[in-house]
Amino acid sequence: MLRTIVRGALHRPSISHDLSPQATYIAQSPCTFALVRQLQSWLGDSTRTSQQQQQQPLAHTAVHPQLQQDPAPCSHPTPTPHPQLTRSFASVQPENVVYAGPQSPSPKRVTLKTLRQKYAKGEPISMVTAYDYPSAVHVDEANIDILLVGDSVAMVVHGHDTTLPITIEDMLSHCRSVARGARRAFLVGDMPFGSYETSVRDAVINSVRMLKEGSMDAVKLEGGSPARVEAARAVVEAGGGGMGHV
Numbered sequence: 001m002l003r004t005i006v007r008g009a010l011h012r013p014s015i016s017h018d019l020s021p022q023a024t025y026i027a028q029s030p031c032t033f034a035l036v037r038q039l040q041s042w043l044g045d046s047t048r049t050s051q052q053q054q055q056q057p058l059a060h061t062a063v064h065p066q067l068q069q070d071p072a073p074c075s076h077p078t079p080t081p082h083p084q085l086t087r088s089f090a091s092v093q094p095e096n097v098v099y100a101g102p103q104s105p106s107p108k109r110v111t112l113k114t115l116r117q118k119y120a121k122g123e124p125i126s127m128v129t130a131y132d133y134p135s136a137v138h139v140d141e142a143n144i145d146i147l148l149v150g151d152s153v154a155m156v157v158h159g160h161d162t163t164l165p166i167t168i169e170d171m172l173s174h175c176r177s178v179a180r181g182a183r184r185a186f187l188v189g190d191m192p193f194g195s196y197e198t199s200v201r202d203a204v205i206n207s208v209r210m211l212k213e214g215s216m217d218a219v220k221l222e223g224g225s226p227a228r229v230e231a232a233r234a235v236v237e238a239g240g241g242g243m244g245h246v
Contacts, residue, residue, distance in 0.1 A: 110145050110186040111217075112241060118145070131157050131174050136181030147185035148220065149175045151192045168195045168206055175214030188243050189216035196221055196231050203231035204238045211240050220245050 118125050127146040130136045131153045139147050153174055154166035168191075175189045189210040196203035207219045218241030221232050232242045 109184055112186070115145065115186065130178050130182070133177045133181040136178040136185075140182045140184050144185050146188060147178065147182050148188045149178050149190060149214075149216070150220075151190040154192075164193055166192045168192055168209065171195075172209065172214045175210060175216055179215035187215070187217045188220050188241075189214050189218075190220045191222075196235075197227075200231050200234045204234050207235045207240045207242075208238065217241055218243055 115125060125146065126144045127148060128139050128142070128144045129148045129150045129152065130139050131149065136147060149171065151163040151166050151171065153170070154160040154163045157174075158166065158170070160166070171189060171192050175187075179187060191203075191206060191210065195206040203221070210216045210219045219235060220243040221228060221235070222245040224244075232244065235242045
């Protein structure tokens, strides 16, 4: 019906001619006049085609007098977005950084070779802990060398009194989140208590999971006993990187 009203406004001397009472009321409302003016370009192509077929110039098209004047302002206010429906960001970083989605690895990623070179030159090596994607993005933007996903997440995030309750599955979840946010730093995953103390075999299996499933570059083990040294040696011999925490 709206298309009929608009065409009637463009081609008929009386906008309410041959329209039902309801259509006449709609056609005479100020909002409709404003809408007709906005839709003239939309109907322009089909209108000109029809006029060319009838060999009538566009300048002879009859337009209602009220349409030749500036349309009256619409009585309905323009709706404004609800404050709770507008998009807000949980990070101060630019949108194309935090919400960019999967991207190719950074060509300037820190590796073990990078750390050895800085150590040989006597340059400081920076290291910061992060537990989730937003924190990892901020750490990466600060050009930190090493990012540790520590088992202290048990207290800082999960609210436990100690690090004992955290499991290897919990650590893998946090490691994956951090790996999605950090594209430059060397990533180290903290092996939780009980994941490597039981046997050398468990240490190798869980360290491989941290590398494969958690997307870490190395793992961190605590302690300096002979059993911990043997576990660290087995992890390195299996192909993983190991960091000690005495």
